[in-house]
Structures are given as C-alpha cells and as structure tokens.
Amino acid sequence: MEGKMLAAFFDSPGGPENLYIKEVPRPIPKDGEVLVQVHASALNRADLLQRRGMYAPPPGASQILGLEAAGTVVALGPGDDGRWKVGDRVMALIGGGGNAQYVAVPEGQLIQIPHDMSDTDAAAIPEAWLTAFQLLHFVAKVQKGETVLIHAGASGVGTAAIQLCRLAGAVPMVTAGSSEKIEVAKNLGAETGFNYKTEDFGKKCLEATNNVGADIILDCVGATHWEKNLQCLNTDGRWVVYGLMGSGQINGDLLTKLLWKRGSIIGSLLRSRSSKYKAELVKAFTEQALPHFTPGGPIHLRPIVDSVYPLKKIPDAHQRMEDNKNTGKIVLQIPV
Incomplete structure (x- = not known):
C-alpha cells in the first residue's frame, strides 16, 4: 500500500x-x-x-x-x-x-x-565492519606489527576485525567458544585462537606472545573476562570495551593491576555517535577498506x-x- x-x-x-x-x-x-x-x-x-x-x-x-x-x-x-x-x-x-x-x-x-x-x-x-574499523583505527589507533586479541572472534565484528588487522599489518588472535569457531577465525587470518570455555586464554595469550601480551584487546564481553584480560595485556596496552555480554559488574582490584600495566580502558559505542562522526567513519572506511572487497588484491576482505x-x-x-x-x-x- x-x-x-x-x-x-x-x-x-x-x-x-x-x-x-x-x-x-x-x-x-x-x-x-x-x-x-x-x-x-x-x-x-x-x-x-x-x-x-x-x-x-x-x-x-x-x-x-x-x-x-x-x-x-x-x-x-x-x-x-x-x-x-x-x-x-x-x-x-x-x-x-x-x-x-x-x-x-x-x-x-x-x-x-x-x-x-x-x-x-x-x-x-555496515555495522560489523564499521564497528571493527572504528575500534581498530579511530579508538585503539592500531599500529603495524601490534598484536590484537579479539574476543568473540567468530562474530560479525570479530570476523571483520581479524581481516582488518591483517590489512593494517597487525597480528590478530581470538577467543571463541568452540574449536569450530576458532578454525573459522584462523582461516580468515587469525594467528591463533583460544577456547575461553576450556582454556585459560590469559595464560595462552602470554605463551603465544613470548610473555609480551596483547597490545590491544577488543572486548565485547566485559566482567567475566577482566582478570585474564589484564593478565595478558601488554604494558601500555589499550583495552577497548564495546559490549558487555558477560556483565559489567566487576569485583576485584582492577585499578591496581591496570595501573601496574600502565594500561588504558576505553569504552566505545557506535550507535550513539553523531551523524558527523559516522560520516567521517564511513568516508575513511570507504577509502581505506572498501576497495579490498573486490577480488584481485593481496588482501581480499569478505x-x-x-x-x-x-x-x-x-x-x-x-x-x-x-x-x-x-x-x-x-x-x-x-x-x-
């Protein structure tokens, strides 16, 4: 009608x-x-x-x-x-x-x-890829060679972030809830993956990085992961929280451990941003990432x-x- x-x-x-x-x-x-x-x-x-x-x-x-x-x-x-x-x-x-x-x-x-x-x-x-692009470039300011730990690595944002890390010359690692999801993440370019249900991803992340840890953590989980996040956060690392699937209620000495690492916690939401900000994000994504969705280049985003x-x-x-x-x-x- x-x-x-x-x-x-x-x-x-x-x-x-x-x-x-x-x-x-x-x-x-x-x-x-x-x-x-x-x-x-x-x-x-x-x-x-x-x-x-x-x-x-x-x-x-x-x-x-x-x-x-x-x-x-x-x-x-x-x-x-x-x-x-x-x-x-x-x-x-x-x-x-x-x-x-x-x-x-x-x-x-x-x-x-x-x-x-x-x-x-x-x-x-749009939402998943622009969120991942924003988290990596506008918020965490990822640099070539840095290690990025991506929670929910098989999600929409996770699968986008893995590929965008590779495009930026960074090294993505993931957590996920099954070996099948970790395998998907690896096929997309993740260096390694950890099953958060059966493995201590904080310990495993340190082992995988020669005890250096992750320079950036993209976290949509929150409270249930906080201790292991701090365990494997590199000195001067950036811990970007963009969701709270595992609750936001933290009980423990987060600030002392964060201070010891000289770490940063950055909160980020995209939906509530201004139209001007979203237009700037869309422009940057269109220029830097969109061409790579066309097959033929060294890195093909999909x-x-x-x-x-x-x-x-x-x-x-x-x-x-x-x-x-x-x-x-x-x-x-x-x-x-």
Missing part, C-alpha cells in the same frame, strides 16, 4: 517470540537524507538488547530494529548534495529502522555496494554470512543469535 511498509515490531519487551511483522508508515526522507528500499538487513547484539527493553534507540532514531541495511535508493530528500541518485545500490549504517522495507538514511552514512557483491553480503558489512532468514522468520533469527550459534552475520531478506 502507498505510504505504508512492513517492518519488524514488538509491543512489549521480551523474548524473540514477541517479534512480529506489522504494517507501519513509510519514512519520508528529511533534509540531507535519502530513502532506501531495503532488500536485506542483518542482526546485531544491540537488536537483542533493544528487544529486551535494555537499549533504547538514540534520540531521533527509528524505533524499528535494525542497524544496517542494503538496497536501492528510491527517493532523495530536500537539499541533497548530488552524491546519490535514484537506482544506486547502497549499504547503510543507521541508528535504527533497517528491519523494514524502507529506511531514511543520512547521505553521509551510505556506502556504494561493489558491483559484484550481493545484497545479502552487503547487508553483513563479509561472513552465517545464515539468511526471511523477515517473517525474524524470531528464529533472534533465537539463533541468542543461542550463540552463529559464525558471522545473520541476515534478513526483506520482501520487496
């Missing part, structure tokens, strides 16, 4: 079973925005938290789930700068609204889809898609992520 669209929705916070598909008003692009018809979107941990009522969208963002999308430009808002035209294939970093047939996106948060890439693969890029669900099966997609069964991104196909 004209002016309407289908979108993922929930009426009250709770489990995946609360999700359903609802007809809602189609967004109208504002000044400096374009309207994208979405062909594919993808899940992120933030979607699960929002569904549970634990992560509200930033002010002004859509209340609809979905932080990334891939599709086609179908309309331009007033005051467009000529960067995009109707018919362009784009992927988008958004504060919400991706799990729907249409989404309005600021012009600076769009990335052109490489001509030989599918919408499914493109939908797996999004890792775990599974694809039709939008109407979004409860099943959420359940798969909640059960930690995915390796890479879970993608939603949006009906046209």
Whole structure:
C-alpha cells in the first residue's frame, strides 16, 4: 500500500517470540537524507538488547530494529548534495529502522555496494565492519606489527576485525567458544585462537606472545573476562570495551593491576555517535577498506554470512543469535 511498509515490531519487551511483522508508515526522507528500499538487513547484539527493553534507540532514531541495511535508493530528500541518485545500490549504517522495507538514511552514512557483491553480503558489512574499523583505527589507533586479541572472534565484528588487522599489518588472535569457531577465525587470518570455555586464554595469550601480551584487546564481553584480560595485556596496552555480554559488574582490584600495566580502558559505542562522526567513519572506511572487497588484491576482505532468514522468520533469527550459534552475520531478506 502507498505510504505504508512492513517492518519488524514488538509491543512489549521480551523474548524473540514477541517479534512480529506489522504494517507501519513509510519514512519520508528529511533534509540531507535519502530513502532506501531495503532488500536485506542483518542482526546485531544491540537488536537483542533493544528487544529486551535494555537499549533504547538514540534520540531521533527509528524505533524499528535494525542497524544496517542494503538496497536501492528510491527517493532523495530536500537539499541533497548530488552524491546519490535514484537506482544506486547502497549499504547503510543507521541508528535504527533497517528491519523494514524502507529506511531514511543520512547521505553521509551510505556506502556504494561493489558491483559484484550481493545484497545479502552487503547487508553483513555496515555495522560489523564499521564497528571493527572504528575500534581498530579511530579508538585503539592500531599500529603495524601490534598484536590484537579479539574476543568473540567468530562474530560479525570479530570476523571483520581479524581481516582488518591483517590489512593494517597487525597480528590478530581470538577467543571463541568452540574449536569450530576458532578454525573459522584462523582461516580468515587469525594467528591463533583460544577456547575461553576450556582454556585459560590469559595464560595462552602470554605463551603465544613470548610473555609480551596483547597490545590491544577488543572486548565485547566485559566482567567475566577482566582478570585474564589484564593478565595478558601488554604494558601500555589499550583495552577497548564495546559490549558487555558477560556483565559489567566487576569485583576485584582492577585499578591496581591496570595501573601496574600502565594500561588504558576505553569504552566505545557506535550507535550513539553523531551523524558527523559516522560520516567521517564511513568516508575513511570507504577509502581505506572498501576497495579490498573486490577480488584481485593481496588482501581480499569478505563479509561472513552465517545464515539468511526471511523477515517473517525474524524470531528464529533472534533465537539463533541468542543461542550463540552463529559464525558471522545473520541476515534478513526483506520482501520487496
């Protein structure tokens, strides 16, 4: 119906079973925005938290789930700068609204889809890859030759961070919850991997680095890993916390140990950043990383898609992520 669209929705916070598909008003692009018809979107941990009522969208963002999308430009808002035209294939970093047939996106948060890439693969890029790129370059300021310990190494961000480390000349190591996930990480370029369920990754990381440790730790887990993180953090290391899957409640002498290492803890969230910041991030990523998604160079970047669900099966997609069964991104196909 004209002016309407289908979108993922929930009426009250709770489990995946609360999700359903609802007809809602189609967004109208504002000044400096374009309207994208979405062909594919993808899940992120933030979607699960929002569904549970634990992560509200930033002010002004859509209340609809979905932080990334891939599709086609179908309309331009007033005051467009000529960067995009109707018919362009784009992927988008958004504060919400991706799990729907249409989404309005600021012009600076769009990335052109490489001509030989599918919408499914493109939908797996914006949030995960821009998060990983931001953590490594904007936050941790990774340098060539540094060692990076990546928690959840088989996740969307993890699989992106491994490849971006190699592109930057850094050495990635990972933790993951199964030998199968560690093998996937190694195939993508991880130097080594540790099963956090069965191994002491703090000790193993030190052994793997001749007792030097990791220069950078990318941590989406938090409290359950803090002691081992400090154990294997190199002197003057940067411990970047961007998620709290293992809680944020720490009981212990964190500060003394951190001080002894002269370490830094840096908190980072992408969703709540300003449009200006996101546009700068998109520009840097487009210039430095996007060309490497086209095969032929010495390093070929590739999004890792775990599974694809039709939008109407979004409860099943959420359940798969909640059960930690995915390796890479879970993608939603949006009906046209």
